[in-house]
Amino acid sequence: MELSDAYIQSFIQPRNELLLEMEAFAEENHVPIMQLAGIDALNQLLRIQNPSKILEIGTAIGYSALRMAEALPNVNIVTIERDPERVTRAKAYIKRSTVSDRITVIEGDALEVDDEAIQTIFDAVFIDAAKGQYQRFFEKYAPLVKSGGVLYIDNMYMHGLSDLDLKDVPRRKRTMIRNLKNFTDWIMQHPDYTSAFLPVGDGLLLCLKR
Numbered sequence: 471m472e473l474s475d476a477y478i479q480s481f482i483q484p485r486n487e488l489l490l491e492m493e494a495f496a497e498e499n500h501v502p503i504m505q506l507a508g509i510d511a512l513n514q515l516l517r518i519q520n521p522s523k524i525l526e527i528g529t530a531i532g533y534s535a536l537r538m539a540e541a542l543p544n545v546n547i548v549t550i551e552r553d554p555e556r557v558t559r560a561k562a563y564i565k566r567s568t569v570s571d572r573i574t575v576i577e578g579d580a581l582e583v584d585d586e587a588i589q590t591i592f593d594a595v596f597i598d599a600a601k602g603q604y605q606r607f608f609e610k611y612a613p614l615v616k617s618g619g620v621l622y623i624d625n626m627y628m629h630g631l632s633d634l635d636l637k638d639v640p641r642r643k644r645t646m647i648r649n650l651k652n653f654t655d656w657i658m659q660h661p662d663y664t665s666a667f668l669p670v671g672d673g674l675l676l677c678l679k680r
């Protein structure tokens with residue numbers, strides 16, 4: 471099924487001036503943020519789940535954290551980012567928002583952050599960081615998700631690269647795509663999770679913890 475851009479755009483929710491500013495900055499500076507259709511779908515799923523605590527792996531400039539916090543008025547979000555410049559910019563954007571009291575930014579490599587620094591159990595985890603490390607992120611943070619919680623994972627499609635034979639993937643990206651494919655095989659067979667792929671944005675994977 472082919473959908474036109476105009477048809478997809480007709481469903482996109484309006485954003486405030488701060489979010490539009492962040493979108494423009496991300497486009498101009500090649501900062502990866504979630505596609506509009508993807509974040510709208512994610513937020514609708516989160517509204518249905520209605521989590522009170524979300525952990526985000528990969529803050530970037532804080533765009534998705536702000537979008538989630540604005541969609542869920544009772545949620546508290548902890549978000550982790552390793553790039554100091556992005557941390558600084560994310561904190562500045564979040565400070566300007568109306569939801570700053572519900573978002574905590576932790577600076578550091580998500581694979582090295584001590585779990586004791588977080589000290590809580592989450593209803594949901596959103597993973598949107600280094601694509602080649604998805605399985606390592608999952609294994610580290612899934613234990614912090616309660617039974618019945620959900621892990622949401624973005625960029626599973628990787629702009630079409632995940633759908634190619636590995637030999638057809640540009641050489642510089644083969645390791646990342648190989649790891650992503652291995653993660654897909656691993657999680658789809660994992661006995662502790664029921665997982666499903668949604669073809670929205672750049673591909674969203676939902677993993678429901680049993």
